[in-house]
Amino acid sequence: MNILISEVGPRDGLQSIAPVMPIEAKKAWIAAEAAAGVTEIEVGSFVPAKLLPQLADTAEVVRYARSIPGLTVAALVPNLRGAEAAVEVGAHKITLPLSVSETHSLKNVRRTHAQMLDEARAIVALLRGLPADRRPKFEGGLSTAFGCTLEGPVPPERVVALAEALMGAGCDEVGLADTSGYANPAQVRDLVRRVHAAVGSHALSGLHLHNTRGLGLTNVIAGLEVGITTFDSSL
Secondary structure (H helix, E strand, O other): OOOEEEEOHHHHHOOOOOOOOOHHHHHHHHHHHHHOOOOEEEEEEOOOOOOOHHHOOHHHHHHHHOOOOOOEEEEEOOOHHHHHHHHHHOOOEEEEEEEOOHHHHHHHOOOOHHHHHHHHHHHHHHHHOOOHHHOOEEEEEEEOOOOEOOOEOOOHHHHHHHHHHHHHHOOOEEEEEOOOOOOOHHHHHHHHHHHHHHHOHHHEEEEEOOOOOOOHHHHHHHHHHOOOOEEEEOO
């Protein structure tokens, strides 16, 4: 089994801290990880600079990362406008975050589930209008899939329904994110099996896990046991 480690530190690691890392340091970080053998890196997020000044230079970072041979350059996009910006600079993969907890979605991106699915459909239309060689892979990222700090437990049925909706909207794949660090191994195995049964194992290959309660690596093992082959890491 081939396992892909997808580094998300330049996005997830930097967006939650106040200092802004200089772009030369970001470039050195990305180059060092690529040299160490990491083949996929989420280098930033196309969000308004006033909201996340830490990631205001994402377009330039993507351009730089694309110059590294063999590196898949990924970016987070919260909406169609972000997807357009990512396409313009040549990102290889884009992820649209859809919080399974609607309360979290409204707080995070100020959109309901229905509005986020509309964004997904609009992004799919954009991508389908591009030549195949300019079309990035499009992932629907299901945030707060294992629980939410605002709503508490998240029903697995809702995760499955939204995974089906994202694939129905035209996403290439979906991913499950333990945004709040609440997941346990039994829950990981159960939820992955449920989503696989609903949309197919080809449509869910990745997990984004946190180590908030010391279960990060244990949850990785649980994911491996049920066929997950891509895991996010954050240096």
